Amino acid sequence: MRRKHIFGPVLSRRLGLSLGVDLIPFKTCSYDCAYCECGHTTEETITRQDFFPAFEVMAELREVLASRPRLDSITLAGSGEPTLARSLGPIIAWVKREYPEYTLSVLTNGSLLTDRNVREELLPADRVIPTLTTTNQQTFERIHNPHPSLRIDEIIRGMEQFRAIYKGALWLEVFIIPGLNTTDAELAGLKDAICRINPDNVQLNTLDRPPAECWVEAASNAELERVIQALGRTRGVGITGPRPPASAAAQVETGATDLIRATLNRRPSTVEDLVRTTGLAGGEVAKILGTLERAGEVCSKRMARGVFYMICQEPDDQERL
Numbered sequence: 001m002r003r004k005h006i007f008g009p010v011l012s013r014r015l016g017l018s019l020g021v022d023l024i025p026f027k028t029c030s031y032d033c034a035y036c037e038c039g040h041t042t043e044e045t046i047t048r049q050d051f052f053p054a055f056e057v058m059a060e061l062r063e064v065l066a067s068r069p070r071l072d073s074i075t076l077a078g079s080g081e082p083t084l085a086r087s088l089g090p091i092i093a094w095v096k097r098e099y100p101e102y103t104l105s106v107l108t109n110g111s112l113l114t115d116r117n118v119r120e121e122l123l124p125a126d127r128v129i130p131t132l133t134t135t136n137q138q139t140f141e142r143i144h145n146p147h148p149s150l151r152i153d154e155i156i157r158g159m160e161q162f163r164a165i166y167k168g169a170l171w172l173e174v175f176i177i178p179g180l181n182t183t184d185a186e187l188a189g190l191k192d193a194i195c196r197i198n199p200d201n202v203q204l205n206t207l208d209r210p211p212a213e214c215w216v217e218a219a220s221n222a223e224l225e226r227v228i229q230a231l232g233r234t235r236g237v238g239i240t241g242p243r244p245p246a247s248a249a250a251q252v253e254t255g256a257t258d259l260i261r262a263t264l265n266r267r268p269s270t271v272e273d274l275v276r277t278t279g280l281a282g283g284e285v286a287k288i289l290g291t292l293e294r295a296g297e298v299c300s301k302r303m304a305r306g307v308f309y310m311i312c313q314e315p316d317d318q319e320r321l
């Protein structure tokens with residue numbers, strides 16, 4: 001049976017061996033981030049919905065977890081913003097009741113932490129990882145192209161309210177785009193917000209794969225180090241760890257990876273094309289493409305319809321073309 005909601009396990013830089021759970025149809029989100037590795041958001045919304053029945057996700061999880069595989073995390077993430085799913089709360093509660101031995105993580109853009117129901121539904125999770133890039137509304141709109149009703153000061157307030165009641169590990173992801181959120185004013189705003197949110201850990205992140213918009217650039221290690229100095233080391237500010245070796249990552253993904261290789265052998269495709277033709281979850285497709293690209297097997301090229309992925313040609317083949 002091809003799984004619609006579960007992907008991996010994949011070797012994550014932050015989470016170790018992580019089994020992905022995707023609650024959202026591709027690509028539904030409250031943001032349309034310039035740096036999104038899944039391409040542009042096709043359904044931008046802040047309305048929580050019943051996208052898929054919770055029992056469908058639970059049935060897939062039950063099947064995968066029947067053999068009690070070794071995992072560092074079961075992670076809600078994938079094709080968009082997981083807190084938009086009304087099944088979020090029931091699935092978190094069910095996983096922690098049925099599989100308490102596993103660490104349950106939730107990757108979220110944090111925009112719905114303004115909603116009391118979302119805050120309460122997240123409480124049983126072991127680890128919640130929201131994203132913060134700026135405290136400035138103009139920069140927020142430039143980076144995230146958010147739903148028009150969203151205000152960054154309200155979102156930060158939602159993060160503070162969540163921290164006040166949440167006993168699990170709150171890791172704050174700060175995504176760095178050089179020249180945009182790295183000015184002295186931006187970093188001072190971020191430092192202040194981090195103090196107010198009081199996370200257990202702050203992880204800097206930067207571009208790793210082709211972004212939705214071509215103007216986004218990755219920060220260098222020197223730039224990240226400068227950001228760390230500006231934010232201060234007192235609250236565990238650290239740079240997200242080095243990438244896992246490509247060979248190790250590839251080992252845990254064989255079936256889905258072969259399917260993507262076979263599709264790309266037929267024709268170059270975007271993430272969206274691959275989601276449609278393979279039936280795999282968006283998050284899984286993006287992760288596998290990243291692994292193959294780092295291993296030098298797959299190349300990417302930006303074209304009018306988005307970023308296309310293709311099998312890299314051997315130099316000899318290229319000469320023959």
Ligand code: SF4
Pocket residue numbers: 029030031032033035036037038041078079080081109
């Ligand atoms: S990076 Fe995350 S929050 Fe931003 S558009 Fe993509 S899925 Fe949504």
